[in-house]
Amino acid sequence: MSLKPMITVVASLLGAASLLSACSTPASPATTKTSSAIQAVGAENEYANVISQIGGRYVQVSAIESNPNTDPHTFEASPSVAREIEAAKLVVQNGLGYDTWASKIEAASPNPERKVIDVQHLLGLPDSTPNPHLWYKPTTMPAVAKAIASDLSQLEPAHAKYFQANDHAFDVSLDPWYQAIARFKAAFPSTPVAVTEPVGDYMLQASGCKILTPFSLQAAIMNGTDPSPQDVTIENNLFRDHSVKVFVYNQQVTDSLTASFLALAKQEKIPVVGVYETMPTPGYTYQSWMLAEVNALYKAVSANQSTTRL
Numbered sequence: 001m002s003l004k005p006m007i008t009v010v011a012s013l014l015g016a017a018s019l020l021s022a023c024s025t026p027a028s029p030a031t032t033k034t035s036s037a038i039q040a041v042g043a044e045n046e047y048a049n050v051i052s053q054i055g056g057r058y059v060q061v062s063a064i065e066s067n068p069n070t071d072p073h074t075f076e077a078s079p080s081v082a083r084e085i086e087a088a089k090l091v092v093q094n095g096l097g098y099d100t101w102a103s104k105i106e107a108a109s110p111n112p113e114r115k116v117i118d119v120q121h122l123l124g125l126p127d128s129t130p131n132p133h134l135w136y137k138p139t140t141m142p143a144v145a146k147a148i149a150s151d152l153s154q155l156e157p158a159h160a161k162y163f164q165a166n167d168h169a170f171d172v173s174l175d176p177w178y179q180a181i182a183r184f185k186a187a188f189p190s191t192p193v194a195v196t197e198p199v200g201d202y203m204l205q206a207s208g209c210k211i212l213t214p215f216s217l218q219a220a221i222m223n224g225t226d227p228s229p230q231d232v233t234i235e236n237n238l239f240r241d242h243s244v245k246v247f248v249y250n251q252q253v254t255d256s257l258t259a260s261f262l263a264l265a266k267q268e269k270i271p272v273v274g275v276y277e278t279m280p281t282p283g284y285t286y287q288s289w290m291l292a293e294v295n296a297l298y299k300a301v302s303a304n305q306s307t308t309r310l
Contacts (some may be wrong), residue, residue, distance in 0.1 A: 038155055041085055043093035043102045046135045046279040047119075047144065049286045051092060054148045054166045058159050059090075065099070065278050076101065082109075089113060090151055092144065095120025096132035115151040122147055130198070130219065133277065137202035138178060141286060145170045173287050180294040181207050188301050194235060194244040194265070196258045197222045200275040203293060204248065212238055221250075221258060235261060239268045246270065246300040251309060252277045271300035274308045284310070 037060040042048025048063035055061065062084050085091060085102060086109040093102040095118040106116060119134050120127075122143055134140045149167035153160035185208035193209045195201065198218045204211055217231035238244045239261070247265040249258070251274040265272055273296045279289050289310070296307035 038090060038152065039088045040090040041088040041092070043091070043099040044135070044278050045281065046286050046289070047092040047094070049279060050141060050145055050170070051090065051148055053170055053285070054145055054163055055152055056162065056166055058156055058162070059152070062088075064102075066281060081105070085109070086111070089155055090115045090117070090148070092117045092148065093119070094132060094134060096125065096127070096129055096134070098132040113155075115155065117144065117147045117151065119144055130215065131201055133199050133202065135286070136200050136275075136290070138174075138181065138206050140202075142171055142174065170287075174290075177287060177291045177294065180291055180298070184208070184294060184298050184301075187298075188245075191246070191301055192244045193246050193248055194238045194261075194270075195248040195250075196261060197250045197253065199250045199277055200248050200273075200293065203290070204297075207294065207297065209297075212244055221253070221255075227257070232257070236264060239264045239270055242268060242270070244270060246297065247272045248297075249274050249308070250277070251275065266306075269304070271304050272306040272308050273297055273300050274310065276310070280310045 037058055038055060040048075040051045040055060040059045040061045042051050042061060042063050043065060045063035045066035048061045048066075051059060052061045064081055064084070081101075082105045085105045091102060091106065091114065093099045093116070103118075106114070119140065120129070120132075123134065123140065125134075145167050149163040152163045156163075181203070185206075189208050191207075191209045192212050193204055195204070195211060195213045195218060198215070199222075201211060201218075213235055214231045217227040217235055220227035220231070239247070247261070247270050249262055249265075249272050262272065273293070275293060276289075279286060284292070292310050296310070299305040299307060
């Protein structure tokens with residue numbers, strides 16, 4: 001397989017990063033925050049990043065969960081976090097039990113002017129949805145960005161055209177990621193993979209991968225319970241029998257069991273791709289993060305190259 005497609009992917013990533021550099025560089029006079037900027041909160045930093053891209057100079061955004069060394073599933077909000085949410089005019093949270101602390105704070109401090117975007121409800125997903133890592137699904141963030149633009153327009157009608165223009169630019173900037181997914185799916189159809197948790201499953205499925213790890217094992221690790229011995233044996237055999245082409249490993253939630261899977265994958269020379277529950281910082285936007293993950297998957301399958309950390 002020629003590496004030309006991957007080179008194109010990397011070039012696309014560089015282009016996307018350049019397009020969005022305003023999100024990570026000092027603001028120019030034209031984008032300086034206004035003194036009356038809308039206070040907004042993203043429960044996870046990937047959502048905060050998208051709020052910032054849509055709101056631009058008219059928002060002041062805080063990200064609550066952004067520590068790559070913390071398990072978001074066990075996060076507990078502090079009084080300072082509660083104060084940030086209480087003061088916010090816009091909050092974006094994931095839902096599906098992932099950030100119930102935010103809902104509790106909002107209920108304890110009702111504010112009729114506060115806009116809350118719960119991504120689960122935005123997408124019409126039932127509480128029984130097994131995989132809460134919605135930001136890896138390619139269709140999620142366009143819907144979130146549109147809802148952000150709509151809510152900001154209601155909060156600041158005078159700047160509605162600005163928010164709508166940023167929403168359009170955001171949609172366009174996702175094209176390199178979509179193209180990379182399509183390119184991988186065409187080049188490596190039905191690629192068998194093993195995972196620790198369902199963190200990146202939506203992206204893997206969109207890329208045409210076949211996830212061989214039992215979901216019962218993924219759910220057990222995600223929920224902090226012990227998987228069955230049978231599931232552990234199946235996972236180990238995926239590596240020993242070389243039944244998978246890549247191991248997708250959650251960098252943020254590790255324990256002795258997942259460490260043993262990682263060691264076995266490396267021993268058997270199965271390339272590893274690290275995924276994250278919050279956006280790696282600094283240096284990434286949501287778009288460049290997602291594209292980097294697909295690039296890492298491409299390198300793993302095409303060149304047997306691991307990307308354990310972005």
